[in-house]
Amino acid sequence: MGKVIVITSGKGGVGKTTTTANLGTGLAAAGQKVCLVDTDIGLRNLDVVMGLENRIVYDLLHVVEGQCRLRQALIKDKQFGDRLVLLPAPQTREKDAVTPEQMKELMKELREEYDFVLLDSPAGIEHGFKNAVAGADAAIVVTTPEIAAVRDADRIIGLLEAAELYDPGLVINRVRPGMVRRGDMMSISDIDDILAIDILGVVPDDQDIIVSTNRGEPVVTDSKSRAGQAYRNIVRRILGEEVPLMNLQERGVMNWFKRILSGEAQ
């Protein structure tokens, strides 16, 4: 029996889709059978981030309406094949075309076949969010170190509790250690102070993400990328390993020198 995890945030643009793509790819690389489901009906983009856009024939709506078999709609990943599949969101139809009951049924089916089902939730707290949450066993909340994103994450944690999804894991995305050090960005402890849920991982702001997203190859497979390392750590934590949060200090001689001057490097 697999585990269905919804990846959600409330606020848009904090990196739900990137997180879903990277965790899915990372879990597959760790030998798990993974299915990614894009529930952002009408605004799909998980397929783009995965670089699978040109292979879509059927989507989520076709499946729940019985116009195709589930297996026909699942798109195999370029790198991992059968171990990593994507169920894309319909691009054109109305967003309330799918009901929470249909999602629950679909998840029941996918849970049989896969170790992990990751649901990429749309932004907001309306119908699409309710759909995404309906069939989930656990939740991951993504936020960035901004007050608005943290506020929305807090709202989402409350709504997840109402949907009986307790103890979500938190992913803090796009952290810029230099800004945090200068007091220009919320720190991890500032965020933890308000949200007070388990921190699953902290992902540094990294240009590699933009490059990899445009290329359709999740950064998690890039062994040189700092963000990739952060995602690999999250994958290990999801699989039950204890991994300490990584040191986010920027590397490089200049940064090392700056830290020496400010008395931070010991």
Next chain:
Amino acid sequence: MPQRAFFQGSSAKLLVKQGTLTSSQIDEIEGLLAQHGMRLDRRPPNLGISPRERGPVPESEPERLEDSTLLVRRTIRSGQRLHYDGNVVVMGDVNPGAEIVCSGDILVLGALRGVAHAGAEGKTDAIVFAFRLEPTQLRIAHLISRAPDEKLPQPQGPEVARVVGDRIQLSVYSH
């Protein structure tokens, strides 16, 4: 005496703010006033409201406020609103964007960062207490205060907010 001459022939009304007077006490007062040339007006004073509109007399008001207290054993998060007729005790935080409105006192055994409205039905002696009192906005009865726009140092210990005069005042909690 000039003062005596001034009050000569005037009439006085008796307003009892607390407690009651027996009719013999009133007779005594009337006698005292008469010695100074004043007359006691025994008609009930007109306060602009009829006795019925004034509602039940304090003695017969049920002690409901003190009795009912809601215990919340979790954190109240952004977007969540709690309304209660009585006191509220939160064992957790009240996060920014959350709101508590109640007719009695509010006690937060954690950080209060949202909006709290105590004594919402006009109880001006209601209090708001928190281990970390950093509210977005604080209301007691009809009074409103908000956090200043500049950042304040974090409170070092439990604080309590209460109405002093016509303002809400925060002070370090001590009993």
